[in-house]
Amino acid sequence: MKLQRISALTKKELKKTIREPAVLFMIFLFPIIFVFAFGASLGGVGGSQTVTYNIGVVNMDHANSVNASQTLITTLSNIKILNIHMYANDQTARNDLSQGTVQAVMIIPSDFSQSLASYQASPNDPSQWTNATVSLYLDQGSLVATQAIPPIIQQALTSMTEQSQQSTKSPFAIQTASLVEVNTQSALDFIAPGMFTFASIFLIMMVAQSFTQDRENGMMKRIRISPTTPTEFIQAK
Amino acid sequence: MKLNSSKHINKIEKVNIKMTEPAITIQNLTKKFEDKTALENLNLQVTKGELFGLLGPNGAGKTTTINVLCGLVKPSSGLAKVYGYDVQKETQKVKELIGVCPQETAIYPYLTGAENLELLGNLYGMNRKIFKERSNMLFAKLGLKEDAKILAAKYSGGMKRRLSLTLALINDPQVEFLDEPTVAMDPQSRHAVWGFIKDQKIQGKTVILTTHYMEEAEELCDRVGIIDHGKLIALGAPKELITESQVKNLEELFIKLTGRAIREEA
Numbered sequence: 481m482k483l484q485r486i487s488a489l490t491k492k493e494l495k496k497t498i499r500e501p502a503v504l505f506m507i508f509l510f511p512i513i514f515v516f517a518f519g520a521s522l523g524g525v526g527g528s529q530t531v532t533y534n535i536g537v538v539n540m541d542h543a544n545s546v547n548a549s550q551t552l553i554t555t556l557s558n559i560k561i562l563n564i565h566m567y568a569n570d571q572t573a574r575n576d577l578s579q580g581t582v583q584a585v586m587i588i589p590s591d592f593s594q595s596l597a598s599y600q601a602s603p604n605d606p607s608q609w610t611n612a613t614v615s616l617y618l619d620q621g622s623l624v625a626t627q628a629i630p631p632i633i634q635q636a637l638t639s640m641t642e643q644s645q646q647s648t649k650s651p652f653a654i655q656t657a658s659l660v661e662v663n664t665q666s667a668l669d670f671i672a673p674g675m676f677t678f679a680s681i682f683l684i685m686m687v688a689q690s691f692t693q694d695r696e697n698g699m700m701k702r703i704r705i706s707p708t709t710p711t712e713f714i715q716a717k
Numbered sequence: 718m719k720l721n722s723s724k725h726i727n728k729i730e731k732v733n734i735k736m737t738e739p740a741i742t743i744q745n746l747t748k749k750f751e752d753k754t755a756l757e758n759l760n761l762q763v764t765k766g767e768l769f770g771l772l773g774p775n776g777a778g779k780t781t782t783i784n785v786l787c788g789l790v791k792p793s794s795g796l797a798k799v800y801g802y803d804v805q806k807e808t809q810k811v812k813e814l815i816g817v818c819p820q821e822t823a824i825y826p827y828l829t830g831a832e833n834l835e836l837l838g839n840l841y842g843m844n845r846k847i848f849k850e851r852s853n854m855l856f857a858k859l860g861l862k863e864d865a866k867i868l869a870a871k872y873s874g875g876m877k878r879r880l881s882l883t884l885a886l887i888n889d890p891q892v893e894f895l896d897e898p899t900v901a902m903d904p905q906s907r908h909a910v911w912g913f914i915k916d917q918k919i920q921g922k923t924v925i926l927t928t929h930y931m932e933e934a935e936e937l938c939d940r941v942g943i944i945d946h947g948k949l950i951a952l953g954a955p956k957e958l959i960t961e962s963q964v965k966n967l968e969e970l971f972i973k974l975t976g977r978a979i980r981e982e983a
Contacts, residue, residue, distance in 0.1 A: 485842065489836070492828065499827045500827055696821075697824070699823045699825065701817070701819050702823050702884065705787050705812060706812065706841055707812050707841060
């Protein structure tokens with residue numbers, strides 16, 4: 481195997497890629513156009529339409545006096561982009577989540593009202609508070625929902641305690657179930673796999689086309705007559 | 718009248734007797750493609766330094782003969798040698814000795830003339846200095862020096878053919894196979910190539926030339942062999958063949974031997 485031959489053939493392939501606009505288009509531009517066109521057709525790009533999220537709520541809080549959970553549900557219902565569906569139990573709600581009927585399930589704990597009452601009794605003394613944790617299950621498949629829903633719920637909880645801007649403490653916490661991980665992904669993370677796949681497919685097509693072109697125009701014959709071995713030729717491709 | 722008669726085969730023997738060192742030896746060469754016989758018991762010897770014309774209608778077996786001699790096609794039976802090396806068993810040694818200008822204009826259009834030549838030079842593992850000298854000489858002789866840095870895609874048809882010829886000869890081969898090198902060339906380019914081919918002979922190179930231009934074969938070749946249906950039907954110096962067959966020129970002899978029917982290319 482001779483490096484001089486492999487490098488000469490590789491150089492030739494690179495020049496072909498750079499100098500032939502069709503090759504450049506197919507390898508680089510077409511995947512980008514295709515990914516955006518495909519994304520737009522499925523509503524993933526642009527997004528001028530109103531997006532709504534279905535959220536399932538399981539209310540475990542049945543306090544008789546000040547029912548804070550109802551206030552929270554009302555607050556969430558007033559948010560235009562949320563559709564609230566009430567569930568009697570955790571299992572039914574999670575079944576609907578796994579089937580895609582809802583994109584998130586929120587479980588209001590039984591001590592939610594008690595927690596709010598403890599806060600209202602002594603808002604400046606966190607040691608007196610009864611802390612409550614709101615559990616949140618998210619649809620892992622809906623990456624946009626996982627990005628958008630937790631902040632909305634956090635904001636609703638914050639509004640209930642009417643915290644001052646200086647204070648960051650609250651008796652309520654959101655716990656995202658460990659089974660459902662919220663991924664923080666950039667736009668590039670969405671596009672890159674598609675672009676890579678398309679570029680790979682077109683690259684394979686280009687190599688195949690290069691073989692047929694070499695055969696048709698007689699260059700394959702010339703290369704086969706030279707001392708170049710088939711291994712060197714294939715490696716350079 | 719068929720000239721594969723004893724009279725013409727005798728001429729082969731007479732010429733062969735004079736030959737001392739054979740550049741190409743073909744013995745009982747047969748090549749079959751499924752049901753079609755491309756070459757049938759072909760026997761031929763070309764001496765070193767000879768300019769030999771391989772003539773024949775389309776599909777007669779000229780290119781198949783060249784492909785066998787280059788090691789590109791495996792013969793069904795028989796023997797083919799180049800400079801004493803068996804093309805099937807010592808292919809690598811044969812490759813170092815030969816240069817081929819294919820029928821197709823085999824160039825990369827997206828490379829410049831110089832880049833095309835550099836690629837071939839590297840494929841032959843040529844030394845940089847030798848390559849430079851050789852490429853300058855070839856470009857100058859074939860009138861491509863001024864256009865060496867232009868993309869081959871922008872070359873005219875004749876320039877592309879001349880570039881194809883330079884690519885075939887970059888490794889300074891001892892045996893040159895030129896498969897219709899002047900096809901689609903204007904008279905100026907054709908005469909330039911003729912001059913170049915003659916020059917190759919002066920340098921002692923063995924040239925196997927296939928062509929459909931009979932005046933080209935008459936002008937250039939020491940000997941010609943006419944092949945039809947894979948068989949050698951005439952062999953000898955053009956003038957001797959013309960005199961012996963009592964025809965005006967090689968074209969008339971060609972038609973006389975191969976007939977007027979249009980051949981289908983295979």
